[in-house]
Amino acid sequence: RDLYGLLDTRAATIRRLPRELCPENKVTPELSGRRALGLFLIAMFIDECQELFAHPDYKDEAARLAEGIIKRGPALGIILVLATQRPDAKSLPTGVSS
Numbered sequence: 001r002d003l004y005g006l007l008d009t010r011a012a013t014i015r016r017l018p019r020e021l022c023p024e025n026k027v028t029p030e031l032s033g034r035r036a037l038g039l040f041l042i043a044m045f046i047d048e049c050q051e052l053f054a055h056p057d058y059k060d061e062a063a064r065l066a067e068g069i070i071k072r073g074p075a076l077g078i079i080l081v082l083a084t085q086r087p088d089a090k091s092l093p094t095g096v097s098s
Contacts, residue, residue: 003042003069003078003080004068004069006042006076006078007068007069007072007078010027010038010039010076010077011072013037013038013039014026014031014039014076017031025075026076027039027041027075027076027077031077039076039077041079042078043078043080044080044081045081045083046081048084048085049082049083049084049092050084050091050092053066053091053093053096054090059093063093063095066080066096067093067095070096
């Protein structure tokens with residue numbers, strides 16, 4: 001949830017930057033090097049992710065959040081790495097595996 005929340009925070013930071021500093025509206029190595037902006041690279045690793053995506057209470061929320069991070073994260077300097085020994089339809093939601 002916290003990582004997903006950072007997507008909006010970082011997007012707002014990028015929107016406030018002058019167009020010449022960020023012409024493509026995404027985090028570049030130059031922007032991530034400016035510590036004051038707080039746009040450093042963030043990587044989250046989840047091992048045995050099938051446990052999360054199969055949890056009876058959290059699976060739907062986890063799938064929604066993971067899919068959002070996977071889609072928007074790279075442009076905002078956020079990378080989500082999911083690991084499982086069973087990459088099948090039961091262990092990974094379709095939106096995540098695609």
